Amino acid sequence: MxxxxxxxxxxxxxxxxxxxxxxxxxxxxxxxxxxxxxxxxxxxxxxxxxxxxxxxxxxxxxxxxxxxxxxxxxxxxxxxxxxxxxxxxxxxxxxxxxxxxxxxxxxxxxxxxxxxIPPQHEEYFVPLVKRLSSGEWFTSRTSASALYAPVYPFVSEPTKAELRKGFHQLGADDTPMVRRAAAKHLGPFTKTLAKEHVVTDAIPVYRRLAADDQDSVRLLTVQDLIIIAQLLDSSQVKDQLLPSIRQSVGDKSWRVRYMVGNNFVELAEAVGKEIVQDEMVGAYVQLLKDNEAEVRTAAAGQLPGFSKLLEPEVILTRVLPCVRDLSTDASQHVRAALGKEISGLAPLLGKDATIEQLLPLFLLLLKDEFPDVRLNIISKLEQVNAVIGIDLLSQSLLPAIVELAEDKQWRVRQAIIEYIPLLATQLGVQFFNEQLSNLCMQWLGDTVFSIREAAIVNLKKLTEVFGVDWAKTTIVPKVLAMGNHPNYLFRMTTIFAITTLAPVLNLEVTRDLVLTTVIQLVGDPIPNIRFNVAKALDVISENLSSSPEGRELGRARILPQLETLRNDNDPDVRYFAMRALDKAGSRK
Structure with a gap:
């Protein structure tokens, strides 16, 4: 060599x-x-x-x-x-x-x-698993627990029996880290077992781990419980797992109860309808009333998913009283989680119960001092609208929406702006014009730039929802009127709005309304406005270039203005004007 x-x-x-x-x-x-x-x-x-x-x-x-x-x-x-x-x-x-x-x-x-290749599983892989499982250091034993599930389906019955015994020993290991690894991988391993071995081998390991003195081990067994329940029929779940479910829901560690709450819907679906009605409703109520806010938050996040498994009268008599308590919970995180999910109850309860039972809670949460609570309610209103109709929804919730739109925290105002197109779609053009149109224009003069920017994007989305004819009569004149405002920030907002709206406006509106204002601002004393005018003319020119009439309009009214700006005494204005002229030339 x-x-x-x-x-x-x-x-x-x-x-x-x-x-x-x-x-x-x-x-x-x-x-x-x-x-x-x-x-x-x-x-x-x-x-x-x-x-x-x-x-x-x-x-x-x-x-x-x-x-x-x-x-x-x-x-x-x-x-x-x-x-x-x-x-x-x-x-x-x-x-x-x-x-x-x-x-x-x-x-x-x-x-x-x-x-x-099949013979190699028993020849090479199983001995490896055994070596790791009996290793002196806990590190090898924690690794071993992950390797039982992959190899189990490929080996003979006697070897499978050895593997089941080996995993049982890992579940009883003296080192908590090994037991934690066994709890983590018990679920995947259980999925590979025959049904009789789930009962004879997996459940004893699960029970031992679920009773471990370390809560970091016990909390990992919640997923194991779900997987085992999925593999058993209803009678077996009742005989084998009910005590374990009760034990987990009432565990002394809030972290274990949090895991149960966070996975409650999946657990309820796994145990079957009969056990849900008999046992799981009480368990869920217990979690909603838990003395730890983290547990209540997790349980509140499961509200609509679990309620789908219940009859309406059970929701009204057992679950809704807890929901009322949560709406005034001391923890803002609990209320925020509730605000995000409570709307999901409306389709389950129907119109009358929603109006009578849920609407008061919506209004209460919409007045919450914590912004996320209010925003979570707003974001899911379409579910309520589908149940009770827009008239009742608007009468009940509009005052709260308007109040949020004027909130002292600009991030709250910004979030409301982002939901306006969704509300507009639901409320319809007439209601929007009467109740929300002025509010949308008011945001254009907000002291925070991000709000003004969001308001402009909002106008574009509204134009896409209601159409150009609506924009021509409702918002374009108001936007253009700001171009004459003595405060340069308002004039800047007008240019930004024109640049954003231009792609959704037609030739007629651009020619008859928009260009007049833009050309007027070519001579504005503020350089920042002039170079943004150049940008706006560039966008307008590009949108007009799709038709012969538009290209002619661009040559007649836009190019002369760009030529003027090209000779401006400000270098930034000249740069953007030149760039717009170059792009216009390439489109000829």
């Missing part, structure tokens, strides 16, 4: 020993290319053993190596028959101290498990 044949490995060794971490990372990312250059045999005989020994490095480099080994490197080793060779380096990586490296190593081993 001459020196040229050794070159790729030599380069890799040198780069992996370099002081610069970027060089080492670069070497790792080129492993596939180096393996290809070496050829399958040398890659198997030289590269893989070398990688198996390359563990004395920074965590970032080891993480990259763990990732690269799972990226189809077996193709460069000669095909799937040799994929098992990659398990050696990965097994070493699965025992290191850094969690991210171990997780990436088990992820890559899972990928390799899927491409192994």
């Amino acid at each position: 001459d020196s040229d044949e050794l070159y790729p490995i030599a380069v890799l060794i040198d780069e992996l020993k370099a002081e610069d971490i970027n060089l080492r990372l670069n070497a790792i990312h080129r492993i596939s290319t180096i393996a290809l250059a070496l050829g399958p045999q040398r890659a198997r005989e030289e590269l893989v053993p070398f990688l198996q020994e390359s563990l004395d490095d920074e965590d970032e480099v080891l993480l990259a190596l763990a990732d690269e080994l799972g990226r189809g490197l077996e193709d460069q080793l000669g095909g799937k028959a040799f994929a098992y060779l990659l398990l050696g380096p990965l097994e070493n990586l699965a025992t290191v101290e850094e969690t991210l490296v171990r997780e990436k190593a088990t992820e890559s081993m899972t990928k390799i498990c899927a491409v192994l």
